[in-house]
Amino acid sequence: MARYIIGRVAQALLVLWAAFTVTWIVLYELPGNPVELLLGGGLGDASAASPAQIAAVKKQYGLDKPLPVQYLHELWNVLHLNFGTSISQGGRPVSNILAENLPPTLQLAGLAVLITIVVAVVLAFVATYVRAGWLRSLLVRLPAFGRAFPTFWIGMLLIQVFSFDWHLLPAVGDQGFDSVILPSITMSLPWAFYLAQILIRGMSDVLDEPYIVTARARGESRLRIHVRHVLPNAALPTLTMLGLIVCWTVTEAVIAETVFGRPGLGSAIQQAVQWQDIPTVQAVVLLAALLFVTVNLIVDLLYPLLDPRVTHVPTTL
C-alpha cells in the first residue's frame, strides 16, 4: 500500500513538472520574440522601447541567459509561486490575480461538478429504467445530441429563456447565488451528457450480468435492483473520470465566465490571451494542471478503499 501511494505521488509530481516544461516551451520558446510580448502584449509597440527597457525585461525573466539557465530560472520562480507580473492588468503580480480570481471560479466549478453528476445520474437512471420503447430511445439519444452544441451557445439560449423571456435569473454579472445558477448549468451540461452516455452504457452492461437475473429471481423489485445493484456497479468505474470532469470545468469556466460576464480565472485567461500576457496565461494553465493532478491523486488514493482489487493491478495514470 505504501508503495502504491509513493508511486502515485511521484507520478503526480512528474506530470506537474512536465506540464511546466510544456507551457514553458510553448510560451517562452515558441514566440519569435517573447521580449516583445513581455514588453507590452500583442498591443504594445516594442520598437518604442528603449534598449534599457528591453534589457530590464530580459533580466527580469532571465532571457539574457543561455536556454538551460532560463529554464531553471523559470522553474525556480514557479516553485516559489512567483509567476512574474501581469501585462494585461498593469504590472500586478500574477499570483495576486490568481488569488483574487480563484474563489469565484471555485464557487462556479463546485456547483457545476455537482450539477454534472446529478443530471448524468438522473438521465442515465431514467433512460435505462423506463420501459416505453420510444421514451427510452429518445433518452438514450439525447446526450449525443446535446453534446454536439457549443457550450457558449447553450449559455446564450439559457440567458434568452430564463433571463429575458421569464425574468427568473440575472443574465450577467456576479450578484449572489442567483447569478451562479445559469453559468454553472451552462458549464455542466456538455460533461453531464458525456457522463450520462458512459453511465447508460455501463448500466446496460450491468443489466445483462448474471447477478441481476439472480436478484430478479429472488423477487426483488425492478426499482430496488436498479438502485442497489445497477447504479453502484456502473458508477464505480466512472469515479476515475472525476479528475477529468474537474479539469473540464476549468475549460468550460473560460466560456461560461465570458458568456455571463463574470470575474474569475476563466475571464482572466481570456483577457490575458487577448493581451498575449504570457505570465498570466502560464499561471492559469499550470493551476489547471495542478487541479487535474490533485483530483486524480485523491481519486487514485481513494479508489483502493472502494474497490480493493486495484492495488494488486497497477493501472496506467
Add this chain to the structure above:
Amino acid sequence: MSTIESDSYLVELEPAAASDSRTGESLVSRRRAASFARGAAKRPGAVIAGVYVLLILVCAVAPSLIAPYGGNQINATDFLKGMSLAHPFGTDNLGRDLLSRMIYSCRPSVVGMLVAVGIATAGGLSLGVVSGFMGGRVDAVLMRAVDVMLAIPGLLLALAIVTAIGFGTVHVSIAVGVGIIPGFARITRAQVLRVRNLPYVEAARTSGAELSRVLWRHVLPNSWQPVAVLIVLDFGTAILSIAALSFLGFGPQPPSTDLGTLVANGRNYLETAPWLALWPGVAVGLLVFAMNHLAKTMEEVQR
C-alpha cells in the same frame, strides 16, 4: 459493407474473370453501387447526416452559388429584421442577411476543421504508430509525454499556443489540432499493438521484411479503419473547439467571420434579435451531430 468486402475478395480471387473484359469490371462496380445503395437505404439517418455535411462543404467551396445575398452586403433599411421570405434567418444590425453570412462563414470553419484534423492526424498517427511498433523505452517515453499533454486541458493548451503564435483561423486551428494529438496517438497506438502481434506481421518480420515495409504493407492497412472513425469524430471535436476559440475572440478577425464568430456577434443583440446567435449555433451543432452520427455508422458498418 460486408457485401462490398466479399466483392473485393471476388476480384482478388478471380482477377482474370473480373478484368478480362470491360463488362466484368462494370458489373463489379455496379454491384458495389447496388450494395452501397442498399446499405444507405437501411440507414436514413446517416444519409441525412452525409447530405448535410456535403451541403456545408459546398457552401465552403462556392458560397456565391448558394447565398441569396453577398456575405457583407449592407441593407440600410432592413436592419435587425426577424425571419421573413426575403431573409429566412433575419438580418443583423447592418441589415446583412444572416443566412448569406452563415453560408459565407462556412469556408473559414471548414478550412479550420481540415487544418486541425490534418495536424492531429499527422502528429497522432506518427506518434501512435512509432510508439506502438517500437515498444520498449521509446513507447514508455512517448506515452508518458502523451499523459502529460492530457493533463493540460485541450482548450487551455490551445489558448497558450494562440498566445504564442497569434490569432486568426489558421493559428487557432493549429492550436486545436495540437490539442487533439495526444488522444489520437493513444488510440492509434492501441490499434497498432493489436495488429503488431498478429501471426502475419510476425511472419513478415521473421522472413526479413524491412521495418518500414512491414508498417506500410501490413500494420497500417489493418489498423486504419478505427483510425478513420476517429478522424471523423475529431472533425466534430475540432469544429466545437475552433468555434469556442472564435467565440472568445481569437478566430478570424473582422470583417471575415466563421460560424463561431457569428454566434459571438449575436451575443450583443440577444434581447432584441435572438435569431442572430440562434441560427449559427444550430448550424454548428447539427454539423457536429452529423459528424458524430457518421462516425457511429462507420463503426457499426466495420463490425
